[in-house]
Amino acid sequence: MGDSSEHSVTPLYSQAIVQAAQRQGLVLPAELLAQLRPGQRVPLATQDALWDAFCAASSDPLAGLQLGLEMQIGHLDSVGMLLVTCDTFGEALEELVEYAPVVGDGGEFVLHSEGDQAFIDYQPHLRIRSAERVEAVLASMLSLTRWATGGRFQPSGIWFAHAPLAAPGEYHSLLGCPVHFNAGCNHLGFATDQLALPQIQANSALRDHLRQLADHNLAALGQHSLTADVQRLVRQHPRWGKERVAAELDLSGRHLNRRLGEEGLSFKNLRESVLQQMACRALHSDQRVAEIAEALGFSDEGAFVRAFRRWQGVTPARYKAGDGSAP
Structure with a gap:
């Protein structure tokens, strides 16, 4: 399988992209397909190239969305x-x-709730x-x-951090639920x-x-x-800086930066x-902006406001009052 520390994706997920291209009559580079070997995990860099080739070959701006809707359990x-x-559905989310890393290293999932609403976050x-x-x-x-x-299952909606890639109405038509953009x-x-909710294929012995x-x-x-470890530690200790996080991982700050740099981060x-992500979530609660700024480790409310405006294009107050999109 190669270096176990290399970020990778199950070959079955890559296969889903290749199969979608075949169904649509799209031609993917032969040299790229040759890198996909049966039974071997796909390096994340190869998966990046596969996604880029698939989207470039497709004339549909919602090619990714369509692929997700066609995804199979296998x-x-x-x-x-x-x-x-x-x-139950809740047990499945846990x-x-x-176990999401078994599927791929492209991101991680976090389950949280706010009042009577629950959310499963994807953090890419x-x-x-x-x-x-x-x-x-x-x-998917x-x-x-x-x-x-x-x-x-009845969703209350899907939230995307990015702007729509096509007319918002197309999303609603395909997904059948409210869709929000520029959400952070x-x-x-x-x-x-x-x-x-019980699941129709529940089987405790097989599970x-x-x-x-x-x-x-x-x-x-x-x-x-x-x-994933760095993200987890920052969520748990948002005030920690690089050296403190590195020490927790038994690394020097310089080594941590070098290791992340190898992943383009x-x-x-x-x-x-x-x-x-934590700020956007907190602004949907009853917390005051000053309280959020302090919890996230900012020196004062003004520093948080400046950072948030850089991230989202609006002030925390406008984000809290509106839909989170830039003015």
Whole structure:
């Protein structure tokens, strides 16, 4: 399988892209397809190139969204079967948060609730075709959840951090639920009572077997990834700087930056991305701006306001009062 520390994706997910291209009569570069070897995980850099070639060959700006809606359980490796054999939708989401790296290292999931609403966040760390890939992830989550619950799942909406790639009405037509853009986060929302929805393929004996397989696969991958560990520590300790986070990971600050740099990332950008997501979420609550600024480790409210305006294009007050889009 190569270096277990290399960020990679299950070949089954890459196969979904190739199959979609074949159905649509799209031609992908032969030299790129030659890099996809049966049974071997696909390096994230190759997956980046595959996504770029697929989107470039397609005339549909919503190619990623369409791919997500066509995704099958089998394309998610053993984790796909694990998710659908869970007793409830809520249990499946907990397993998704834990075992998503088996599917791929393109991002991670976080489950949280606000009042009577729950959200499953997708937090990507992608450099190529990020918007299309985020749309594929959330569309597949919506489609497969509807299937797994026998059509009983009713989302309250989908939120995207990016601007629409096509007319917003096209999204609603394809997804069948409210869709929001420029939201500062990427998540699927639903009423908290839907966490108890039973799944039609629930099978506790098979679920336990698949969980053991997922544990084995996760261990073989050397997960969690450094990026995921950094994001987790920043969420838990938003005041921590590079040196404190590095020390927690038994690294020097310089080594941490070098390791992240190999993935095209930097600690500063990674930390700001997490803080942005946390800020947007907090602004949907009853917390005051000054309280949020302090919790996130800013020196004062003014510093937070300046940073937030740089991230979102609006002040925290305008974001809290409106839809989060730039003026």
